[in-house]
Amino acid sequence: MDVPGDPVDGRALAQPSPVVAPFLLNKILAVADADGVRWVRLVEVEAYGETDPASHSFRGPSNRNNVMFGSPGRLYVYFSYGMHWCANVVTERSGVGAAVLLRAGEPLGGIEAMTAARNGVRLRDLCRGPARLAQAVGITGADNGAELGTPTAAGRTAWVLDDGVAPPARPAHGPRVGISRAVEVPWRWWVEGSPWVSTFRGGGPGPAGSNAVGRRSS
DNA sequence: TCCCCGATTAACT
DNA sequence: GTTAATCGGGGAG
Numbered sequence: 001m002d003v004p005g006d007p008v009d010g011r012a013l014a015q016p017s018p019v020v021a022p023f024l025l026n027k028i029l030a031v032a033d034a035d036g037v038r039w040v041r042l043v044e045v046e047a048y049g050e051t052d053p054a055s056h057s058f059r060g061p062s063n064r065n066n067v068m069f070g071s072p073g074r075l076y077v078y079f080s081y082g083m084h085w086c087a088n089v090v091t092e093r094s095g096v097g098a099a100v101l102l103r104a105g106e107p108l109g110g111i112e113a114m115t116a117a118r119n120g121v122r123l124r125d126l127c128r129g130p131a132r133l134a135q136a137v138g139i140t141g142a143d144n145g146a147e148l149g150t151p152t153a154a155g156r157t158a159w160v161l162d163d164g165v166a167p168p169a170r171p172a173h174g175p176r177v178g179i180s181r182a183v184e185v186p187w188r189w190w191v192e193g194s195p196w197v198s199t200f201r202g203g204g205p206g207p208a209g210s211n212a213v214g215r216r217s218s
Numbered sequence: 219t220c221c222c223c224g225a226t227t228a229a230c231t
Numbered sequence: 232g233t234t235a236a237t238c239g240g241g242g243a244g
Contacts, residue, residue, distance in 0.1 A: 046225070048225075054225070055225085056225080056240095059241085062240075062241085063240090064239080064240060064241095065240095078225080079238075079239070080224065080225070080226060080238095080239095081223095081224065081226050081227080081236080081237070081238080082224095082236070082237030082238035082239075083226080083227080083236065083237055083238080084226050084227070086225065086226080088225090101225055103225085121228095129226070129227070130225070130226075131225095131226055131227065132226090132227075176225070177225075177226095178224085178225055178226070179224090179225055180223095180224080219243105219244085220242105220243085220244080221241105221242095221243085221244100222240105222241095222242090222243100223239105223240095223241100224238105224239100224240095226236105227235105227236095228234100228235095228236095229233100229234085229235085229236105230232100230233080230234075230235090231232085231233075231234100
């Protein structure tokens with residue numbers, strides 16, 4: 001079973017995150033390793049930029065976020081809550097700290113491997129959420145900084161592919177999820193009505209402010 | 219050095 | 232709806 005599509009043009013990724021994010025909707029994320037290939041159709045993304053208080057890059061380069069300041073078309077993978085990996089695609093030119101978080105996808109291929117990686121959860125929950133998506137396709141911190149299309153030290157290769165399915169003509173967008181700063185910046189995009197979107201809760205992902213926005217702790 | 223808290227998820231009640 | 236799990240970054244002292 002071959003993965004459909006051709007790699008996206010790197011120049012498309014060298015644009016501001018809020019431009020790249022909706023462009024990535026309906027593109028295919030594919031990851032190959034020794035066990036085979038797994039691929040999903042991206043249905044939910046979020047943009048993060050350097051002048052953005054909610055972005056890891058907001059306070060300038062550091063050991064953790066330096067990949068965001070590198071060349072576009074690479075993976076920025078960060079560790080969160082002591083147990084989760086989340087995958088981003090780096091955008092903008094070198095020197096600008098920006099990336100697009102991959103939040104959810106529709107499982108298309110390598111579903112057995114993804115299900116195994118996700119401890120047998122049902123199809124619906126395989127890739128619905130940024131950490132779930134990364135876990136399903138097998139992306140970890142070992143892949144941080146990897147160039148798309150180039151094998152990593154861990155023996156994995158990731159691609160973003162265009163199989164001819166265009167992004168939604170009018171993608172839904174609204175506030176980002178799980179952040180506490182710049183909550184009002186509507187830099188989350190998703191495929192309207194898709195059951196694979198992370199905040200889909202029966203009634204569907206709402207417009208700005210409906211749910212799962214800006215949860216506070218303390 | 220200490221301490222708080224996060225671009226979350228899963229398992230509870 | 233609520234909460235534990237779990238650890239590294241970064242601001243405060």
